[in-house]
Amino acid sequence: MAVEVVEAPWGAGVPVERFEEILKADKSHLIKAVLVTHNETATGVRSDIAAVRRALDAAGHSALLLVDGVSSIGCMDFRMDEWAVDVAVTGSQKGFMLPVGLAIVAFSRRAIAAIEQADLPRTFFDVRDMARSYANGAYPYTPAVGLLNGLKVSAEMLMAEGLENVFARHRRIASGVRAAVAAWGLELCAAEPSLYSETVSAIRTPSGFDANTIISHAAQKYDVAFGVSLGEVAGKLFRIGHLGSLTDVMMLSGLAAAEMAMADVGIPIRLGSGVAAAQDHYRAAHADRYKVAA
Structure with missing residues (x-):
């Protein structure tokens, strides 16, 4: 797998114009995913995810949009549906006010379809296996019960505050x-x-x-x-x-x-x-x- 890294100065946001140039040049749609950090903790920089989505749309590109929202989700406005984010990841230790230990991942329908089509052998990262377990009221591995109970409470606190x-x-x-x-x-x-x-x-x-x-x-x-x-x-x-x-x-x-x-x-x-x-x-x-x- 080849990864193209788009450099930007420390303290700058995502270079959306450069993203759009690269995507427009990729006529064969060899790029399968665009990875972006919404809120970069090392520099205290927030990037415009909606602008990245517009760049993808302007290029007419089919790449999935994957967003690191570890230090933004639960604290800052994050619009997965409106921005057409395909995969968003966060953690228990930031906006959800819990200890480290849970990776919380959301998938769009388009991302799930891409997972179904993929033929790379995998176990731990096979969300289909997780989904089957959840449907049967089970968990794919030993659950972190304390953290999951804490997540329920923290989500209730956030919703109660609004x-x-x-x-x-x-x-x-x-x-x-x-x-x-x-x-x-x-x-x-x-x-x-x-x-x-x-x-x-x-x-x-x-x-x-x-x-x-x-x-x-x-x-x-x-x-x-x-x-x-x-x-x-x-x-x-x-x-x-x-x-x-x-x-x-x-x-x-x-x-x-x-x-x-x-x-x-x-x-x-x-x-x-x-x-x-x-x-x-x-x-x-x-x-x-x-x-x-x-």
């Missing part, structure tokens, strides 16, 4: 984090606002500062875990996750910890500046929902 409210909460919390980053005088890895993730912010540290020192210091001194940087941005940024079971007030504590850790390692920020900016944002965001008498 998906639009879940998405709005993530947007609000993420915007508060971005307000804090701006107050610190720092920048995000994501190249421009349309790419900003609602679930993770990758924050660039000033030149000459190793971002990993912030992460290790925060863990050792304050018992707070921030995300490390990877690949081309290793040592150049740290990541703040803001997804799942999270409130504005919980996020403020994380921002305060980030400020203390940065100040401790010598980054010239004013303690309280980012927290205050986020507080202002959250108070304004709630102003129309809760009126307080003077």
